[in-house]
Amino acid sequence: MTHSCQDSKPDTLLGRIMPSGVHLVCGLPMVARQRQKVVPFASGDVVEIGFGSGLNLPHYDRSLVRKVIGINPDDGLPRLARRAIAQQDIPAELLVESAEAMSLSSHCADSVVVTYSLCSIPNVAAALSEAHRVLKPFGRLYFCEHGRSETHHVSRLQDVLTPPWRWMASGCHLNRDVGGLIQAAGFELERYDIYDLGFGSRIIGTHHVGVARRG
Template identity: 40%
Template structure:
């Protein structure tokens, strides 16, 4: 059973953190690339919904295990022409058949799933042949000094931020999960603490 912190305070904190201008700018770089029938892993508060192009996207299915966050996603602003539905579920056990989506979108989600390899395997399973995996994630910084701080902070950070990890590699984990990286961009987000600001985003296809 979720604690009062998880039910009431955490969604508000996540909304504030995940809707910061630097993070929203990153979402705007990757989400408009989505096409066809789209699955969004960890749809959370629905912050990506405003960036989907209804001229290119036929439907967005969002999955999230948190009822509080799903409620926020269902109320999130988006183009009225965009067909959106949000369902209960985890990235590691998606409630969808094989080869059922043209695109999987994953933004600031792999940091908090319980088992990233299982989540990536599920994303591969539900993608149609030729489908694309669009990602934008924060994770392990390449600079040793920053990475050391990430390791020090992570135990407390995970408890406060809903299981968010600071030290998970991003693009290398996606490649190890059976994807071919078509494009990857990397940088520290501006106006963001460096321990939480290393960001990698791009496009991958099932290998």
């Protein structure tokens, strides 16, 4: 599962196919059900890191959200994201830039949402630091990711498989400790669940889902 993908360099066959493939996989019903566990609770002015093709847009509660600002690098997906924005009635805009260095002002967001993106952001610590910066005091980070298993033999296998998997899956890591990374960025975990998605493999299906508060 990935990503936080991009728009301008589809000059190879893989570059042309990858955005549609990411959109297809990340739009599967079982994945949509996981998004539903966090996205509807975002409120106010929302910054979404790894906006991708806009798959979270239908899950926002329009009675709670004033505006969504999507952040996504130039990886082929902004074209699909703009189409999704045009088809929804929620106020939204897309900034094609890195989550590791956002152009947004500090303390501008009530909520930050990130789904299936922390696995593939190269400098994930910088992206989470930026999320902390743009949030207002006591703002909340809503996250739904796949990552490191709590089972020792599975996590060891994830460590072994991550290098080839990163090469095959556009930089996606199987073994990131999502909760630990979020806490290291200065957030306090308010709700945090780790579970197997249940489709036969904890290696790629271990989910980290929850809410963290900015102090």
